[in-house]
Amino acid sequence: MLSQIKDLAEQLAPRLIEIRRHFHSHPELSGEEYQTAAYVAGVLSSCGVHVREGVAKTGVIGELVGQGEDDGWLAIRTDMDALPIAERTDLEYASQKADVMHACGHDVHATVGLGTAMVLSQLKETLPGNVRFLFQPAEEIAQGAGWMVKDGAMEKVKGIFGLHVFPTIPAGSVGIRHGALTAAADDLEIIIQGESGHGARPHQAIDAIWIASQVITTLQQAISRTHNPLRPVVLTIGQITGGRAPNVIADTVKLLGTVRSLHPDTHAELPGWIEQIVAGVCQMYGAKYHLNYRRGVPSVQNDPIMNQALESAAVEAWGSDRVQILPEPSLGAEDFSLYLEHAPGSMFRLGVGHRDKPNYPLHHPQFSIDESAIVTGVVTLAYAACKYWQLP
Ligand SMILES: [Zn+2]
Ligand SMILES: [Zn+2]
Numbered sequence: 001m002l003s004q005i006k007d008l009a010e011q012l013a014p015r016l017i018e019i020r021r022h023f024h025s026h027p028e029l030s031g032e033e034y035q036t037a038a039y040v041a042g043v044l045s046s047c048g049v050h051v052r053e054g055v056a057k058t059g060v061i062g063e064l065v066g067q068g069e070d071d072g073w074l075a076i077r078t079d080m081d082a083l084p085i086a087e088r089t090d091l092e093y094a095s096q097k098a099d100v101m102h103a104c105g106h107d108v109h110a111t112v113g114l115g116t117a118m119v120l121s122q123l124k125e126t127l128p129g130n131v132r133f134l135f136q137p138a139e140e141i142a143q144g145a146g147w148m149v150k151d152g153a154m155e156k157v158k159g160i161f162g163l164h165v166f167p168t169i170p171a172g173s174v175g176i177r178h179g180a181l182t183a184a185a186d187d188l189e190i191i192i193q194g195e196s197g198h199g200a201r202p203h204q205a206i207d208a209i210w211i212a213s214q215v216i217t218t219l220q221q222a223i224s225r226t227h228n229p230l231r232p233v234v235l236t237i238g239q240i241t242g243g244r245a246p247n248v249i250a251d252t253v254k255l256l257g258t259v260r261s262l263h264p265d266t267h268a269e270l271p272g273w274i275e276q277i278v279a280g281v282c283q284m285y286g287a288k289y290h291l292n293y294r295r296g297v298p299s300v301q302n303d304p305i306m307n308q309a310l311e312s313a314a315v316e317a318w319g320s321d322r323v324q325i326l327p328e329p330s331l332g333a334e335d336f337s338l339y340l341e342h343a344p345g346s347m348f349r350l351g352v353g354h355r356d357k358p359n360y361p362l363h364h365p366q367f368s369i370d371e372s373a374i375v376t377g378v379v380t381l382a383y384a385a386c387k388y389w390q391l392p
Contacts, residue, residue, distance in 0.1 A: 001123070001126065001383070001386050002316060002317060002379075002383055004123060005119055005123070005379055005382045005383050005386075006317070006379055008118075008119045008122055008123075009115065009119055009375045009378045009379045009382070010375060012115055012118055012119065012375075012378070013374070013375050016111055016114070016115045016374045016375070016378070017371050017374065019039075019043065019111050019114060020107055020108060020111040020371065020374060021093040022039065022093075023036060023039070023080075023102065023107035023110055023111060024091075024093050024094070024095065024102050024107045025093045025094070025095060025096050026095075026096060026097065027082030027083075027095050027097055027100045027101055027102045027107070028080075028081065028082055028097075028100070029081060029082060029083075029084060029100055030081040030137065030138035030139070030140045030141045030143070030144070031057065031058060031081070031137055031138045031141070031143070031144075032058065032081075033058040033059075033080045033081055033137045033138075034058055036058075036080045036110065037053065037058045037059065037060050037080065037135065037137070038053075040060045040062075040080070040110060040113075040114060040135045041053050041060050043114050043117075043118070044060070044062040044114070044117055044133070047117060047118050047121040047122075048121050048124075049062040049063065049064050049117050049121055049133070050062065050063040050064070050065075051063075055148060055151045055152075055153060056136065056137055056138075056144060056147035056148045056150070056151050056153075057137065057147065058080075058137040058138075059080075059134070059135055059136050059137045059144065059147070059148050059151070059153075060133075060135040061132060061133065061134055061135070061153060062117055062132070062133035062135070063130070063131075063132050063133075064117065064120055064121055064124065064127070064130065064131045064132075064133070065124075065130050066124065066127035066128055066129045066130050066131065066389065067124075067125065067126065067127055067128060067129075068128050068129035068130065068389055070129055070130070070158075070389075071130070071156065072129075072130065072156050072157065072158040073130045073131065073132040073156050073157045073158065074129060074130065074131050074132070074157070074158065074159050074160070074161070074385055074388050074389065075131075075132045075133075075134055075153070075154070075157045075159070075160040075161070075339070075343070075345075076113060076116060076131060076132070076133050076134065076160070076161050076162075076381055076385065077113075077134040077136055077145075077160060077161070077162040077336060077339060078106075078109040078110050078112060078113030078133070078134070078135055078136070078162070078163070079106045079109050079110070079135075079136045079137070079139035079144065080106055080107075080109070080110045080135055080136065080137060081106055081137055081138055081139055081140050081141075081144070082095075082100050082101055082102045082103070082104075082106065082107070082140075083100070083101055083102075083103045083104060083140055083363060084099055084100060085099070085100070085101040085103045085363065085365050086098065086099045086101065086365060087101040087103070087365055088365035088366050089365075089366050089367075089368050091368065101365065101367075103362065103363050103364060103365065103367045104140065104165075104362050104363060104367075105164070105165030105352065105362065105367075105369060106139065106140075108165050108350070108352065108369060108373070108374060108377070109163060109164070109165070110135060111374055112163065112350070112374060112377035112378055112381065113133055113135060113381075115374060115375075115377070115378035115382075116133070116377075116378050116381040116382045116385070117131075117133050119378060119379075119382045120382050120385060123382075123386075127385075127386070127389075128386060128389035128390055129385075129388070129389030131385050132153075132157065134148055134153050134160075134339075136148050139334075139335055142185070142296055142297050142333065142335045143335070144335060145297075145335035145336060145337075145338040145339055146335065146338050148339075149338055149339065149341075149342060153339075154339060154342040154343060157339075157342065157343045158343055159303075159305075159306050159309075159343055159344055159345060159388055160306075160339050160340070160343050160344075160345035160346075161306065161310065161345060161346055161347070161348075161381060161384060161385070161388075162334075162336045162339075162345065162346075162347040162348075163347060163348050163349070163350050163377060163380075163381065164334070164347065164348075164349055164350065165349075165350050165351075165352040165362075165369060165373070166349040166350065166351060166352065166353075166362075167352055167353050167359040167360065167361060167362065167367065167369070168353060168359065169324060169349055169350075169351030169352075169353055170351050170353040170355055170370075171351050171352050171353060171354070171355075171369070171370035171371075171372050171373040171376065172318070172322055172351060172372060172373070172376055173318070173322040173323065173324060173351040173376075174314050174318070174322070174323055174324070174348050174349060174350055174351060174376065174377075174380055175323075175324045175325075175326045175348060175349035175350075175351065176307060176310060176311045176314065176323060176324070176325055176326065176346075176348050176349075177302055177325075177326040177329065177347075177348075177349070178302060178304070178307060178325070179301060179302060179329070180262045180263075180299050180300070180301055180302075180329040181299075181300040181301070181302055181326075181329055181330065181334070181347055182299060182300040182329065182330050182331075182332050182333055182334040182336075182337070183232075183234075183260040183261060183262050183299050183329070183330065183331040183332065183333055184260065184261050184262070184264075184267040184296070184297065184298045184299040184333070184337075185258060185259070185260050185296040185297055185332075185333035186258070186259045186267075186270065186271075186293060186294060186295050186296045187256075187257075187258060187259075187293075187294040187296055188235070188237075188255070188256065188257040188258065188259055188274065188291075188292075188293055188294075189254065189255070189256055189257075189291070189292040189293075189294075190212075190215065190254070190255040190257075190278055190289060190290075190291055190292075191252065191253070191254050191255075191289060191290040191291075192208045192211050192212045192215065192242075192252070192253045192254075192255070192282060192287050192288075192289050193208065193251065193252055193287060193288040193289065193290070194206035194207055194208035194211060194249070194250065194251050194252070194253075194286075194287045195249075195251055196248060196249055196250070196251040197248075197249045198247070198248070198249070199246065199247035199248060199249055200247070202249060205249040205251075206249075206251075206285065206286050206287050207249045207250065207285075208242055208249075208250045208251055208252055208253040208287060209242055209243055209249075209250045209253055210285075211253075211281065211282060211285050211287045212240065212242065212253040212255060214281050214285070215255070215277070215278055215281045215282070216237055216255065218277050218280075218281055219235055219237075219274065219277055219278075220235070222277055223235055226273070227266060227273075228263075228266070231261070231262060231263035231265070231266045232260075232261065232262050232263075232331065233259070233260065233261040233262075233266050233270070234259070234260045234261075234331055235257060235258075235259050235260075235274075236257050236258050236259075236260075237255050237256070237257040238256060238257055238258065239254075239255070239256040239257075240253065240254070240255055240256075241253070241254045242254060259274075259293075260331045260333070261299070262299050262329055262331075263299075264298070264299070264301075267298065267299065270293075271293040274291065274293060275291050275293070278291055296333060297333050297334065297335045297337050297338060298337040298338070298340075298341070299329075299337060300334050300336050300337045300340065300347055301337075301340065302345070302346040302347065303340075303344035303345055303346055305344065305391065306344050306345050306346035306388070307346045308391075309346075309384050309387040309388045309391060310346050310348055310380070310384045311323065312387060313380060313383040313384035313386075313387045314348070314380050314384070316383070317379050317380060317383055318376070318380075324351075326349065334347065348380070350373055350376065350377045350380075351373060351376070352369035352370055352373040353370065354368070354369075354370045355370070
């Protein structure tokens with residue numbers, strides 16, 4: 001099966017590069033992936049995959065029924081949205097849309113999803129189980145996965161694979177991570193309410209700027225003293241607003257931040273922990289507060305069995321020297337984790353790094369990829385799908 005998959009993927013390579021360049025030239029922002037979705041649906045239909053359009057508004061689901069007894073599905077998720085970034089590459093297929101760019105490689109993900117569907121559809125007679133392809137909108141705003149789940153994407157799904165391109169891994173290699181891959185990311189809003197007064201007479205006022213600075217300092221000090229240091233957590237206040245004039249004591253200060261953690265227990269205790277500190281500091285100095293802690297996405301925790309299918313597929317396909325076992329997770333976030341609330345899964349990193357020119361990070365206006373990685377992604381996923389259905 002592996003050699004058939006490799007041959008098919010190699011034959012498809014020129015077409016896949018053409019598809020990827022089309023997506024790259026025509027990027028669409030989160031929740032606006034109308035043209036991309038229509039293109040995806042067209043390619044899926046042309047290779048005999050059953051298509052559902054309008055899932056999560058601009059998402060697409062493709063279903064390929066295999067030969068197994070099991071009526072469950074293996075899902076393969078790829079995302080399709082671009083970013084509000086003005087592209088600064090000199091590629092001939094650079095973005096044709098001002099200030100919108102595929103700078104996170106979701107053009108590659110969607111192409112790899114299509115390539116995997118094209119390859120597996122040609123192996124339908126021997127495909128050992130059913131495969132559902134999820135083409136998800138709005139990953140960059142961490143909303144699309146939730147919308148897809150709500151629209152039934154995970155019904156009868158028993159396992160799920162996903163991928164993300166990575167420029168620091170060379171094209172031709174893949175990265176596998178055991179355990180946590182990405183962090184839980186939540187949003188934080190704290191409003192401190194004091195009382196205004198003359199800058200010369202602080203004792204007649206309640207200084208919200210000073211109290212806000214105490215809140216920030218206490219949060220940053222306590223985070224290192226009250227959480228298990230083996231379970232990382234990062235709190236960043238990225239925005240402060242408040243005050244009207246140099247000689248007027250501010251009555252209101254608003255703090256906005258992000259909170260990242262890896263362990264589910266830490267994630268669970270964070271809102272209560274933050275509230276305790278904010279309440280304690282405000283009470284000490286007579287201020288009132290309003291805390292709005294918004295849960296974002298949980299941490300992506302790769303499942304050992306799903307990982308095994310991916311890793312063994314990748315090692316057989318490429319050799320162990322081209323399969324990196326990633327020693328560290330990332331404190332970035334991924335809404336792939338929302339699918340994992342419904343089925344075990346694994347997400348791998350697809351190396352897209354150039355060997356002969358500089359590699360720019362994800363979300364950079366000069367981000368680009370070595371396109372040979374597309375075939376690596378297709379073969380890895382198509383073969384992992386076959387392996388999945390043969391797991392004991
Ligand atoms: Zn991104
Ligand atoms: Zn991304």
